[in-house]
Amino acid sequence: MPALDPAEAGELALQVPLWTLAEGGKRIRREFTFRNFADALSFVNRVGELAEAEDHHPEIRFGWGxxxxxxxxxxxxGLHENDFILAAKIDQL
Structure with missing residues (x-):
């Protein structure tokens, strides 16, 4: 299956407005902020559990807050519709 072209990615990006297209429309990215390291770690662990359940694994970088x-x-x-579905699920965490 081919990656989405930039126009298709842009259309799907409208459904996850807190995410931004990156790498020339080949990736989507979002930054999250937290009160402290423990909250960031807890969130990352929940994202990891979701990623395992979905068998779709994001790049995750985190630190204090x-x-x-x-x-x-x-x-x-590149991007596939499943990337946007996972982004929406992450937003719900």
């Missing part, structure tokens, strides 16, 4: 999640489908080297 922040986390950054980046999604794309590695196998196709």
């Amino acid at each position: 922040h986390a950054e999640i980046e999604l794309w489908t590695h196998k196709i080297g």
Whole structure:
């Protein structure tokens, strides 16, 4: 299955407005802020559990009071509809 083209990615991005297109429309990214390290770690662990359940694994960077999640489908080297579905599920956490 081919990666979404930039126009298709832009349309789906409207459904997850807190996420931004990155890497020329090949990835989506969102930054989260927290009160402290423990809250950031708890969130990252919940994202990890969701990712395992979905068998779709984001890039996660985090530290004291922040986390950054980046999604794309590695196998196709770009975005797929499933990336936007996972982003929406992460938003619900």
